[in-house]
Amino acid sequence: MVTTPSATTQPLGAGKWQGGFALVAFIAKSPIFQFGGLITWQASFAGQADRTSTSLAALQPFYFWQLGKGTYLRGAPIWAxxxxxxxxxxxxxxxxxxxxxxxxxxxxxxxxPQYSMLVYGVQPQFQVFTGINLQFMAGK
Known part of the structure; x- marks a missing residue:
């Protein structure tokens, strides 16, 4: 993976070029329960000299339990x-x-809702992740 230094001000980004990797696995053998995970890591290799270097990893387990009629329980917290x-x-x-x-x-x-059981540094203790995804069906 490659991250470009596209932020216009310091609070919006690292100001560094970053490179790393991403790995994902998803198991959907059951029509009721699906699960998987995403692992990423990236570190800075170039960019604004006055900015701090970066080395970031994220693990994201995800799990879905289908309850029927389009309703499901889910979790996709990002461990940063x-x-x-x-x-x-x-x-x-x-x-x-x-x-x-x-x-x-x-x-x-x-x-x-997501609650951080382990926190150190400037990280959120509680957050609410929401989303709306739209899929547009092609006409016949």
Whole structure:
């Protein structure tokens, strides 16, 4: 993976070129329960000299339990590790989602509270992850 220094001001980004890797696995053998995970790591290799170097990792377990009729329980917390600033956040998550079809569009809506059981440094203790995904069906 490659991250470009595209932030316009310091609070919005690291101001560094970063490179690393991403690995993902997803198991969907069951129509009821699906799970997997994403692992990423990136470190700075160039960029603004007055900015701090970076070394960041993220682990994201994700799990979905289908309840029927488009309703599901879910979790996709991101466990963040900032090795340069010695900071981390390890949240647990459990949310609910609903998939509905209206006309030629499929809506996937969810809300997922996340509470960090382990926190060190400037990291969130509690957050709410929400989302709306739209899939537009092609006409026949």
């Amino acid at each position: 590790f900032d090795f340069k600033n010695e900071a981390y956040s390890v949240p647990l998550a459990l949310g609910i989602g609903k998939v509905v079809k209206l006309g030629g569009t499929v809506f996937n809506l969810f809300v997922e």
